[in-house]
Amino acid sequence: MLDNGRRQVDLLVVCSASTPGNRRSELELVSALRELGHDVALATTDYGLLARVPMSLNLMDLTRALSNRLATRRALRRFAPRALIYGTAGAALLEPERRLARAAVRFDSLAADNRPGLRHLLARLAERRMVAGAALLLPFSGPSSWPELARRHPVRPIALPTPVEPYAASPQREPVAVCYGGAPEKKRLDLLIGAWGEAALGERYRLAVTGLDAERGRRWLARRGIREPAGVSWHGRLEPDAYRELTSRAELYLSASRYEDYGIAQLEALADGALLVTGPSPGPYEALSLARSLDPRLVADRLAVEPLAEALRAAVTLSEAERQRYRTRARELLEPYSRAAFRARLEHEVLPMLLNREAPRRRGQGY
Numbered sequence: 001m002l003d004n005g006r007r008q009v010d011l012l013v014v015c016s017a018s019t020p021g022n023r024r025s026e027l028e029l030v031s032a033l034r035e036l037g038h039d040v041a042l043a044t045t046d047y048g049l050l051a052r053v054p055m056s057l058n059l060m061d062l063t064r065a066l067s068n069r070l071a072t073r074r075a076l077r078r079f080a081p082r083a084l085i086y087g088t089a090g091a092a093l094l095e096p097e098r099r100l101a102r103a104a105v106r107f108d109s110l111a112a113d114n115r116p117g118l119r120h121l122l123a124r125l126a127e128r129r130m131v132a133g134a135a136l137l138l139p140f141s142g143p144s145s146w147p148e149l150a151r152r153h154p155v156r157p158i159a160l161p162t163p164v165e166p167y168a169a170s171p172q173r174e175p176v177a178v179c180y181g182g183a184p185e186k187k188r189l190d191l192l193i194g195a196w197g198e199a200a201l202g203e204r205y206r207l208a209v210t211g212l213d214a215e216r217g218r219r220w221l222a223r224r225g226i227r228e229p230a231g232v233s234w235h236g237r238l239e240p241d242a243y244r245e246l247t248s249r250a251e252l253y254l255s256a257s258r259y260e261d262y263g264i265a266q267l268e269a270l271a272d273g274a275l276l277v278t279g280p281s282p283g284p285y286e287a288l289s290l291a292r293s294l295d296p297r298l299v300a301d302r303l304a305v306e307p308l309a310e311a312l313r314a315a316v317t318l319s320e321a322e323r324q325r326y327r328t329r330a331r332e333l334l335e336p337y338s339r340a341a342f343r344a345r346l347e348h349e350v351l352p353m354l355l356n357r358e359a360p361r362r363r364g365q366g367y
Contacts (some may be wrong), residue, residue: 004080010038010355012081014072015187016064016091017044021264025140026087026241029106032163032343036351043075057115061123065093069084072099083135083354092134093126100133104354106160107138109264122174136354140262141284158349161286163339164267166331167244175205177252177312180265180276182211182237184220185343188256188303191279193226195208195256201316202231208250210235210243217347248272251323252315256303259286270294270330277311279303290333294326339367 013030033040045067055063067092072084075185084099086092089107092100111120111127119341131137181189196207209217214234216294221228238246247253253269256279260266263345266287270276276291279300291299298313300307318326335341 006076006078006080007041007283008039008080008082009041010082012041012043012079012084013077014043014068014075014084014086014091016068016086016088017046020240021162021262024107025264026215028163028169028339028342029085029087029346032339033141036343036347037094038351041075041079041081043071045071052053054237056125058120060094061111061115061203064090065119065126068092085138085354089127089130091125092130095130097133101135103134104136104138104350105130105134106138106140113283114259114261131182136350138283138350139205141286155353158345158353160342160345160350161337162262162264163342164264164334165339166271166273167241167248167268169270172249173251173273176208176246177201177205177254177277178208178210178247178250178269179210179254180211181217182363184212184217186258188258188279189217189303190224190226191256191303191308192254193221193229193232194305195312196232196254198305198309199312200229202229202314205231205251205316206234207254208235208246209233210238210246212236236344243270244268247274250274252277252312254308254312256300256308257281257283257285258303259283260288263287266291267334271334271337273327273330275315275318275326277315279308279311284329290330293327293333295322314345360367 011033011352013033015026017026019080019304028038030042042253072095084103086103086105089105092103092105093104109236115123125339136155140161141159162164179192181192185267209232212234213236217234218228229366235246247269251274253266253274254277255266260281263285266276266278270287270290275298276287277298278288278291280288280302288299298311300311
């Protein structure tokens with residue numbers, strides 16, 4: 001059916017695809033909505049040359065928000081949706097109130113948490129307007145991560161974690177610890193490498209650094225006066241299947257981010273049977289509480305070399321029976337993150353609230 005030349009659809013999903021994790025999360029959302037029988041249209045952008053130009057965080061936030069606004073406008077020339085869902089908070093940052101009033105916004109973390117300081121004030125103010133105007137907020141993390149948000153917004157947020165499923169059952173584990181170094185400053189590659197060297201596991205285990213090739217990784221370490229310890233291998237950027245195949249064989253997954261927006265990679269590693277050795281990264285780090293309940297000895301008490309090295313040593317000394325109990329319990333803890341749970345929450349909580357509500361007339365009836 002057409003509406004002034006536009007095709008009527010149930011939902012328009014604005015896919016920012018700003019990171020691999022966001023891209024995966026948005027694809028999961030679209031797939032689940034279509035499986036539930038809804039007619040879904042997409043607004044997408046690849047950011048063109050902007051994706052390859054180095055820029056400050058403020059400029060990156062601005063250009064991505066503008067790109068997503070233009071993509072949404074183009075899509076709304078073709079489609080007449082009953083409601084919109086923005087895949088990230090950044091995608092909705094500059095949207096007009098008339099659209100936000102009929103929209104849900106998904107996010108892993110907000111600028112109020114990950115953009116501190118005076119230089120990011122405008123981003124936080126724009127976000128505050130967006131949060132107040134959205135019909136529904138869909139944080140990845142549970143209520144403990146957004147008590148203040150729940151108090152400020154008139155509609156209770158609904159946690160909607162990205163689905164996590166095991167990649168494949170590995171017949172045999174290998175003495176490998178996987179870490180991600182694609183954003184070495186944020187992921188604290190200096191701390192990961194330092195802890196690996198301090199733990200002195202290079203003769204028995206291998207540290208597989210993904211997201212960074214050997215030349216760039218070694219150059220980054222050299223600029224900081226860090227010597228590469230034994231047992232490090234560099235894997236560069238891996239396709240999703242190759243990355244998950246690696247974590248499904250690895251004994252350990254090592255993490256110590258400066259700030260963790262959500263931590264889908266850590267949840268996937270747990271689903272794949274790796275033992276999570278991690279530092280207490282600030283942010284809505286979903287896997288942190290799970291890791292502590294699984295085995296607190298594998299969680300460092302602070303983000304420093306020695307505590308993380310101690311957690312690594314504790315992990316490699318676990319007996320096979322302890323590792324099996326860890327993996328069994330991890331599967332149980334991850335049940336609320338399954339695709340079935342994600343789909344049920346969409347069907348019974350999110351969509352009835354989003355599709356059956358009326359937008360306030362004062363904000364306009366159009367898009």
